Amino acid sequence: MIVAKRPNSLTATPTHYCPGCTHGIIHRLVAEAIDTLGVEGRTIGVAPVGCSVLAYNYFAFDMIEAAHGRAPAVATGLKRAEPGNIIFSYQGDGDLASIGMAETVHAAARNENITIIFVNNAIYGMTGGQMAPTSLPGQVTQTSPYGRDVTQCGYPIRVCEMLSQLEGPEYLTRVAVNSVKNVNTAKKAIEKAFRNQVEGKGFSLVEVLSGCPTNWGMTPQAALQWIDDAMIPYYPLGVYKDRSAKEA
Amino acid sequence: MANKQKTTRILIAGFGGQGVLFVGKFLAYVGMAEDRQVSWLPSYGPEMRGGTANCSVILSDDPIGSPIVDAPDVLIAMNLPSFQKYQDAVVPGGAIVLDSSLINEAYARKDITYFALPATQMATDEQLDGLGNMILLGKFLEACLPTSGELIQKALAKVVPAKKEHLLAANQKAIALGRAHQG
């Protein structure tokens, strides 16, 4: 009896992610959603610049690597070229909420029928731990060595709350992957975000609070705990917009 | 000027909104209908919104090099600033067709011909407001670019969009007024 197996939508390539990183979990949740919906053969993923830049090696469907922050624009192009295909971008916080904020906001405003998986770990991982647009007040990083000083760097951006002010988007939700319970909620949210696209409902974004033990300077367990203790209080979990549910 | 030249370089100038580009387009279609080479080049940018606009049109039997008319054979001047700006640019032996309702200034040159008519006033008198440009065009066609009535119809049909067909008659009337003008 098979109890667990690799989803069809993942390749057998071992990932390059650090021990304790939660990208692997999120990749799996995406792959499971695609498998469940049976759309692997018509799915195209857009990888960002950031830790998940090599995501194209791990997903078994067609993949493209976008310039930093431009994934929603690239996804728009792919979707407009072939509206029947399932297009998603997988982006980190620097990619989506800093350099690519314009692309994010406008794709949402257009209610572009794409799915965005937004991995928020409050830090730039790939470049070695610099301050992100979502780094918390006081958070020590390589470029905020005395802690994020909000009088100089401003406040972290709450993406779901901000986008929820727009008429455009269909579905905005924030989940976390730091406990079994939270992972189960995240799985449902990600599946819904893809189902929305299959059903033509429009722009769906799932923000996933994620751990980065390496750059936070913590053990994996401590990192999961820090999501509970520090991140969730600033970034409350929950659904920020669900137009169809409201209408129903 | 009455004989058709191998190449005619025309500069049309006036306020934005006076129909400078429209007259230019009409002339380009006249050239096309005669199977000649034509080019049409507008000034563009913010000055087009209420400032002075101009349009270079070249009609030629030979391939056209530069589409820019710096030294026109004929200047169609629709307002005073254009007249002042381009009077000296006209080639010796050339001509200026001008709206004397708006241009009341002594003619500075002896080596060119001036065709003056109060086009704006004529348009008002004939309930053809806004068609002073077409009256000037009529004068130009009569004096500088002999063109058959049939050709004029053909070019007008091209330049007046289908949904503004009701303006055809007024345009025809304005051109006829300019052609008939004596002086």
Added chain:
Amino acid sequence: MAEKVLMKGNEAIAEAAIQAGCRHYFGYPITPQTEIAAYMAKRMPKIGGVFLQAESEIAAINMVYGVSAAGKRVMTSSSSPGISLKGEGLSYLAGSDLPALVVNVQRGGPGLGGIQPSQADYFQATRGGGHGDYHMIVLAPASVQEMASLTVKGFDLADKYRMTAMILADGTIGQMMEPVSLEVEPPKVYEKPWALTGTKMARKHNIVTSLFLQPEALEKLNIERYARYRIVEENEVMYESFQMEDAEICVVAYGITARVSKNAVTAARAKGIRVGLIRPITLWPFPKAALAEAATRVKSFLSVEMSMGQMIEDIELATRCKKPVTLVNRVGGMIPTPEQVLSAIEQAAGGDR
């Protein structure tokens, strides 16, 4: 032959693109090329195509990147400052070997510059426009008819070589109207096995990327790409030669300045000066061989450009500086007059009389 229509250069580009099978256009308003976007906005919805006004030039070129990766013909257009913003995308398109058509209707620079015509983006275009080793095929139309025909050609070359083709025009050619024939042969269809169409569970996944972390692999790709560029250089050079048979002076100019120069050459010929014109139609690949050959016959060259002297460097390189090259130029949105060029020709001719 189909009846000629009177069209602006910018509109001719748009219509020709549609005729060439382009059904996806992304752009952002900027003078003096906005007619292209306006034309597309009007036409695309009526023929099942996509017109999308992007939030920025950066977004537009990345939408182009997406459509191209999906295997479809796609274009964007802008003017100088907007092309700088597209530089990143141009580099990524090259690094991923994706075909696209990009139009630059140049205006005066640098910075916000002005809105009048210019040719000051020659370096940017012929050297690629973004970071890294790469080229674009750069086509320089000198008439409204060529705005159309080179657009069609650009799409074909882009698909054929998996490169970006750039139409490097200027405000004059973009804004002027001339009769144009839009008779276009049905576009050649190229196989695109690399395209992201979805695996349909029938093949291994395709990956479009410009990221290659192994330097050995990246070096190999660069070398392979340049081998392809060599083929383009051998096969796709286009130029016009005008009265060069017995010329002692060779004027080199492209786009609008070539038209101005043609007037000057004709006027100089009437005065008995043996002068001709070489008009590069492809700026990359540059007509090196034609100029090298001319250098064996003529006494000197004139480079007529609306820049502070950019193409002149390519002339000097192509001719190995065998003969003097004089710059004849106006900049900042000013256009050289035929008289200015004629006077430079006379000066060149007088030098050895």
